[in-house]
Amino acid sequence: MSKKILFFTLFLWLTAVIVPVFAQEKADTTYTFRFVPQKDMFYVPLDGNDRELARLLECVRRNKDSILSGSLPLYVDGYCNSLDSEKENLRMAAIRSNRVKSELIVRGGIKEECFITKPHAKSHAADGDLVIVRLTVPAPEASATESEGLSKAEEERLAAERAEQERKATEERRKAEEARHATEKAEADRPAKEQAARQAEQHQEITATPLESPSSAHYHFALRANLLRWATLTPDLGLEWRVHPSWGILVNGSWTSWSWSDKDRRYALWEVAPEVRYYMGEKKAWYLGAMFKAGQFNYKLSETGKQGDLMGGGITAGYRLRLNKALDLDFNLGLGYLNADYEKYEVIDGVRVRRGNETKDWWGPINAGVTLVWKLF
Template sequence: MSRKITFLTLFLWLMTVTFPVIAQQKADTTCIFRFVPQKDMFYVPWKGNDTELARLLEYIENNKATILDGKLPLLVDGYCKSQGSKAENLATAKIRANRVKSELIIRAKIKEENFITHNHATEGDFVTVRLTVPVKETAVTDAEAEARLAAEPTVAGRRERQKAEAAAQQNTLADTPSETKITTDHHLSLRANLLRWATLTPDLGLEWRICPSWGIAVNGSWTSWTWSDKDRRYALWEVAPEVRYYMGEKKAWYLGAMFKTGQFNYKLSETGKQGDLMGGGITAGYQLRLNKALDLDFNLGLGYLNVDFEKYEVIDDVRVRRGNETKDWYGPINAGVTLVWKLF
């Protein structure tokens, strides 16, 4: 019995000495996205980009918590050598890298700070995204284990190395410029049509961007002016709600549908006109970004207005009615150069 115990003890000791050490490894997974020479558009179905994108999205999804915690950054390298100069190549490489990152931010729901980006004016027309993906534990020989232990002889040494690596990674993330800004925020904007204000007609409005592509706006105008002992008058109020669809990568161009209603009272000569208006139409425009908070909105509306009004004259301070008229108008129904201020 004692021999069996001795043999079992010796066997367990040998297993402890000779059994491979289990260690955690990491495998680099690199996805390559091809670009048309001299172009910066990211064509997903082109040259296998769709397959690479699907593969990368799967890796990101499997490691999303670690990525969002900042422990597993995505290394993005943009390349271009088809332009005429180094500066143009670097600029194109930067745009290409940003387009790939934008696609990942939108599809994988990650953030700009989860990337480390470098751009190069060499090698080719592509963007690489490298993700150091943790894999299953694999066996390590005794010699490899001893070499690792020799490199890090103490627990304190290993901890110091880990701290240094974490600090280096944090500094790299801090130094990496934020190159990709995607309009994913839902913001409320205050609007003022400068063309209306130029005609002494105060105009204010609000727009709620419910998502990057859709917005709901409403503008209102009101004014009341009299002169020549109140014999001349310029007065009106209008309300114009509008639904907009923003297009393009920067969401700067848009098409919309607008409804307009209001009342007016004009007396710029001996005969005045007072009545109601109602109509609507299609709007189109472009928003030029001035800075982080301000845009300039150039817009034009085409459609139909129905105007129902009465004519009048003022005799001895008494308004004398001179008949009714109804007119239909087809053409421009709205125009604006609007200052847009993003409140939040």
């Protein structure tokens, strides 16, 4: 009777010790780590994360050889549902998973290849900001006595099941690795894609709003100087008012007064030439215009001098060559009609002697210029 009581007591003790050990091993295969909503920092002391990490590290220590060999992968599922979009949630979930893996790699001495990682944008739990680590710890192998009791067919079936589980685990690792590479590539390509999107938006804004070409940037007022007139010692200045990118109003004026040979020779004149122009083309470089000209002159380049009035007008055409942001070079030519009404004279003993009147009409070139244009504003 005492032997039976002793045997029953020993059985109860073994049940109390061994059963909790196996129950704990089964419970230790899932570990949950919680995160602050919208944050990616892994706070170890937060909400029991330190206890979970200690349990996980102990399990990793016990099964380290199997984990490093690849037969016992760690499944890491990151969850986030506290951000605005699915893309942001997936990115946050991936970062959180990497935080937990870094702790295991540093403290547990395992490698990146030991993990199968998958981010999730939603969670069935009320708290969707967490990372779950799972690993399937194999059950203790059957003893030799138990193995002897298995039939050959049963052994083949178990071997086939183990091979199928290994194949599935390998396939899951491959898919997880591809997903990780895809996520890393998407993160690496994201700045370039965002830059391309910004450039496309800027291009659309530019094409949606018609702007002047850089070679003919729009301006309102410009100062002009006809270099051909200045080369003939005839100072020339003008002003242009650009009332529209395609329309401009100009006024040019010239004045000079020269005498030599004791005032026996003379070259003097003044002219005013208003003009209206229409600029054509995308660059607004070519133009057509209409010009009016009026003035007075006094020429005595030989024995007979001519002094009188001139008046006329015609059409103008030309091309604007951009030199820089502030300067253009204007090549222009005017064709039309001029009327000159003047009197002839001679100078005898310092006195002008009138020799009659004449009127002449002229059809042909009435203006030419190579004009420097300074765009004021």
